[in-house]
Amino acid sequence: MLETTIAAIRPADEPAMAAARELQGRLTKPAGSLGALEELSVRLAGLAGHCPPPLPEPAAVAIFAGDHGVHAQGVTPWPQEVTAQMIGNFLAGGAVVNAFARQAGASVTVVDVGVATPLPVASALPVASPSEQAAGAPPTRDVPRLVAANVRRGTRDLAVTAALTRDEVRSAVETGIRVAGDLIDGGAGILLTGDMGIGNTTPAAALIAAFAGIDPAETTGRGTGVDDPTYARKVDVVRAALRRHTPDPADPLGVLAAVGGLEHAALAGLILGAAARRTPVLLDGVIAVSAALAAAAFAPYAVAAMVAGHRSAEPGATVALRRLGLEPLIDLGLRLGEGTGALLALPVVTGAVRVLHEVATFDSAGVAEK
Numbered sequence: 001m002l003e004t005t006i007a008a009i010r011p012a013d014e015p016a017m018a019a020a021r022e023l024q025g026r027l028t029k030p031a032g033s034l035g036a037l038e039e040l041s042v043r044l045a046g047l048a049g050h051c052p053p054p055l056p057e058p059a060a061v062a063i064f065a066g067d068h069g070v071h072a073q074g075v076t077p078w079p080q081e082v083t084a085q086m087i088g089n090f091l092a093g094g095a096v097v098n099a100f101a102r103q104a105g106a107s108v109t110v111v112d113v114g115v116a117t118p119l120p121v122a123s124a125l126p127v128a129s130p131s132e133q134a135a136g137a138p139p140t141r142d143v144p145r146l147v148a149a150n151v152r153r154g155t156r157d158l159a160v161t162a163a164l165t166r167d168e169v170r171s172a173v174e175t176g177i178r179v180a181g182d183l184i185d186g187g188a189g190i191l192l193t194g195d196m197g198i199g200n201t202t203p204a205a206a207l208i209a210a211f212a213g214i215d216p217a218e219t220t221g222r223g224t225g226v227d228d229p230t231y232a233r234k235v236d237v238v239r240a241a242l243r244r245h246t247p248d249p250a251d252p253l254g255v256l257a258a259v260g261g262l263e264h265a266a267l268a269g270l271i272l273g274a275a276a277r278r279t280p281v282l283l284d285g286v287i288a289v290s291a292a293l294a295a296a297a298f299a300p301y302a303v304a305a306m307v308a309g310h311r312s313a314e315p316g317a318t319v320a321l322r323r324l325g326l327e328p329l330i331d332l333g334l335r336l337g338e339g340t341g342a343l344l345a346l347p348v349v350t351g352a353v354r355v356l357h358e359v360a361t362f363d364s365a366g367v368a369e370k
Contacts, residue, residue: 001174002269002298008276012046012304020045020052026361036327037352040307044353047278047304052356056190056280056349059106060183061097061339062270063090063194064176066114066262067154069163070241071199075234078198078224080154084117086196090338091144097194097338098144104346106192108144108339111179113172114197114262116154119146149175151262158203158241158259169256169265176269180277190280190349191270192309193288194339195263199223201314204290206238206259208316210247211293212323215239219316221286221335252297260294267291272298275305282349284342285312285335289320296324307349310334310341 020042025031032038044053065087071080089095090110093102101108112119151171155163164172183191201223208219216238222231238259245258256265268291274281275295283289283306295302308321311328313335321328329345362369 001177002170005177005272005276006299009272009299009301011301012043013049014046016049016051017042017046020356023051023356026363027355027359028362028365028367029359034355036329037348037355040349040352041356043304044280045356047280049278053353054189055353055357058188059104059190059192059346060186060188061101061106061108061192061194061343062179062183063097063108063110063196063339064113064263064266064270065110065196066200067116067197068199068203068261069155069157070159070202070237072157073159073233073237074230075202075237076199076224076226077230080198081117083196083198084115084119087112087115087119087146090196091146093144095338096336096340097343100340100343102142104343106343106346107188109147109179109183110144111147111175111266112150113175113266114151114154147179151175155261158206159237162245162258163203163260164257164262164265166253166257168262169253169260172262172265173269173272176266177273179266180270180273184274184277184279188279190282190346191274192282192339192342192346193267193270193284193291195267195284195287195337197261197263200261200263200287202234202238203259203261203264204286205316206241207255207264207290208293208320209238209242210255210259211249211297212319213249214319216242219319221314221316223314249297252294255297256294263287264291264294268294268298271295271306272302275299275302279305280307280349281305282307282309282342282345284309284339285337286314286317286320287337289317289324292324293320309345312341
């Protein structure tokens, strides 16, 4: 599945992009007056292969959840059980991502790809049955859905050994590809990345440092807001792990196996699956952009499907976005994850495309040009 998905990813369509630029120049506004929105509309036309591109709706948030063996190194003060507890909160509709998703009219799908502790799921909660999962039953707009796709109960400790085997990484990546296909087949016009995993900014920092080839001090942030001693320990853990494993950035499967997380791998798969279907992916924060680096290493043309929703306060996010050549749409100092920043940026993406659909040209409106 991974190889066939990669083979299906093609570069942006240059004629469609040229048509979008030409149309932007004929709309009833000064040329360039919509700033970054104009180039975003051009990129989305190139992804779709025609101008104007389809409106990016409805939106579907996919939250991939996993736990991390590196938690044992004291890189976060939060107990690992919070991952499973927050999944219960997502399914009950009580998290920030749920509030923003309701505002945006987006569906929420939670995917257990590597949670360590049993999930607090009661029969009353909206969990997809195995038959529904196999059929790719789409979530409703207002009821979160849980997909059980656990590869293993948390990663191994990357400070001691490789976090995952190559086969485990492949399973997680292909889970993300399947989820992308299910959501698109269910009608989604844009996918939004979400994540949950206590300690997951540590593997994210390691992934970004590995793919960017820079010191972990430039990619490691404070995550949930750790104190100075914990932050210093976190940087040391990432630096030591990279020295131990020496991951090769030309081998994304190997990099993810050495220092990644199951949710990072699955998010890379989601991006690849969407790119193969020429569907945009709105990236959230540092976990998503670390996964996007892996996706780009698998398939460089996958970047055409990526839209940077926001600039996370985590320093590694800016490093990764620069490496991908992406400019974030908003910058609010967010560092929550879950998909919250992507959801806040969603109206910007929709607006960029709606302009091409609905704004009159100078000729059609009878407005004189300069």
